[in-house]
Amino acid sequence: MTEPELGYAEALAELEGILDELDGDEVDVDVLGARVRRASELLRLCRERIAGARFEVEQVVAELEAEVEAASGEDE
Amino acid sequence: MPELGEAVAASLRVAFPDEVWVRGVIRNLNPGRRGGTVWFDLVEPAQDGDLSRPVQASVPVVLFDMARRRVNARLTDAGGSVRMTDGTEVRLRGRITYWDRGGRLQIQMSDIDPSFTLGRLAADRERLLRALAAEGLLDRQAGLRRPEVPLRLGLVTSAGSAAEHDVLDELRRSGLGFAVVKADVRVQGTRAARSVAWGLRAVAARGVDLVLLVRGGGATTDLAVFDSEAIARAVAGLDVPVLTGIGHDIDRSVADDVAHAAYKTPTACAQAVVADVRAVEQRTVEAWLGVAAAARRHGRRQAERLRACGRSVAVATRQGLAAADRDLAARGDRLGRSASGALARSTALLDRATGHVESGGRAHLRTHEAAMAAATARLVQRAPRVAAAAGRRLDAVETQVRAYDPSRTLARGWSITRDARGRVVRSPVALRPGDTLVTTVAEGEVRSTVDTVEDEP
Numbered sequence: 001m002t003e004p005e006l007g008y009a010e011a012l013a014e015l016e017g018i019l020d021e022l023d024g025d026e027v028d029v030d031v032l033g034a035r036v037r038r039a040s041e042l043l044r045l046c047r048e049r050i051a052g053a054r055f056e057v058e059q060v061v062a063e064l065e066a067e068v069e070a071a072s073g074e075d076e
Numbered sequence: 077m078p079e080l081g082e083a084v085a086a087s088l089r090v091a092f093p094d095e096v097w098v099r100g101v102i103r104n105l106n107p108g109r110r111g112g113t114v115w116f117d118l119v120e121p122a123q124d125g126d127l128s129r130p131v132q133a134s135v136p137v138v139l140f141d142m143a144r145r146r147v148n149a150r151l152t153d154a155g156g157s158v159r160m161t162d163g164t165e166v167r168l169r170g171r172i173t174y175w176d177r178g179g180r181l182q183i184q185m186s187d188i189d190p191s192f193t194l195g196r197l198a199a200d201r202e203r204l205l206r207a208l209a210a211e212g213l214l215d216r217q218a219g220l221r222r223p224e225v226p227l228r229l230g231l232v233t234s235a236g237s238a239a240e241h242d243v244l245d246e247l248r249r250s251g252l253g254f255a256v257v258k259a260d261v262r263v264q265g266t267r268a269a270r271s272v273a274w275g276l277r278a279v280a281a282r283g284v285d286l287v288l289l290v291r292g293g294g295a296t297t298d299l300a301v302f303d304s305e306a307i308a309r310a311v312a313g314l315d316v317p318v319l320t321g322i323g324h325d326i327d328r329s330v331a332d333d334v335a336h337a338a339y340k341t342p343t344a345c346a347q348a349v350v351a352d353v354r355a356v357e358q359r360t361v362e363a364w365l366g367v368a369a370a371a372r373r374h375g376r377r378q379a380e381r382l383r384a385c386g387r388s389v390a391v392a393t394r395q396g397l398a399a400a401d402r403d404l405a406a407r408g409d410r411l412g413r414s415a416s417g418a419l420a421r422s423t424a425l426l427d428r429a430t431g432h433v434e435s436g437g438r439a440h441l442r443t444h445e446a447a448m449a450a451a452t453a454r455l456v457q458r459a460p461r462v463a464a465a466a467g468r469r470l471d472a473v474e475t476q477v478r479a480y481d482p483s484r485t486l487a488r489g490w491s492i493t494r495d496a497r498g499r500v501v502r503s504p505v506a507l508r509p510g511d512t513l514v515t516t517v518a519e520g521e522v523r524s525t526v527d528t529v530e531d532e533p
Contacts (some may be wrong), residue, residue, distance in 0.1 A: 005204050009224045012356065015367065016359075022367060023370060023374075050253060051253055058255070058282075059259075060237075
């Protein structure tokens, strides 16, 4: 079973939610462990999203040139 | 032919005896060799100002080397922000001449009015901004939500330019996993507006998080294309936030005004994007650190609570034990007291009971003894009388017994006859001739044999 990909913003929101929860005093020790585990997962996910991907550059120049040429060719 | 050319030239001198000021847009500029003659067309663009469409009017302009120096000096004096480039609207002075070798009318340029160009640019800009504002396009981009983690970027600029290099360098050095979709566009000349507008839409169509529209620094006229309506509408129409980094020192372009955010340079634009991602990364790390700290705090608090709990349990236990000890001791005393009391009481009780039993037994015994004595006394009194009466009853019985004694009957001559089996014979019925009979008499027995049997008549 795979979970739907969590967006960065959602992951961060969940992380901050956990923080808010832990700021309160009413956290069970059992739950605490689970929350910290989840928080570390979210952190890993966020890190992967930000730094995991390789820097890459993709060009859309060719088709663009063709389109511009076609467009400007109309008046000549 | 030479005469025709001369005639045309002469009539032109008559028609235009002095130099004239003409307004128009530069097109097909040919800079020529360095320090040489410059050629271009001065045109009246199509209604919408789009230079890539057929123009309404056109006249060739020639700028000879001598005049070019004066024109350049004039532009430099104006602050260097106006340059003669394709698409620039200019007001220039020159003489209308006929070039007979080329067979055409042309303007021999001698001077330029930079303030006109600047004014036109400003006026055009104002008009466009008002129009965009009226259509609600001016603030449309500003209302878009900037993605928190813009990692997929559209980069619209001229390929190989310093601006492109600056942006890519900044992004690469960040070490973050940016993916850049790059559109190579023309940022000057008559096709620039259309090209940039295409570039903006092309990268947006690739589903990027942000679009960066950048251009290195240059003169105001170089950047005039970013005041164009085509680019302004393209920027405003995108659903992806556009960040501009158009090298302006003083003014903002219309593209800057319409865009989601504007930065001074391409580098600043890229840095802003990196900073955005860094900020979110930082927030993530801080949130995690917060979680970790809170977890530790909780752990400590729980441990402290546990220790406090343990302490109070220990204290309570000790107090409880002490109380129990005291209680036990108290109970022991009371028990001791009450036990000995009870023992004494039960002993007394037992003694009393024993006394009862003893006295009761003795009394009982005495009663028996008395009864016995009385009985004995009565017995002693009555025994002789009883014995006498018994003797008399005994005598009577003896008399009766004597009366029934068979020996006395036998003595009187009666006998008893029995058969062979010892049964007394009372009837002749059971007897048969030959049976043996035994007859007992007073002095003995007589054995005899039956001859005949006669029934009693």
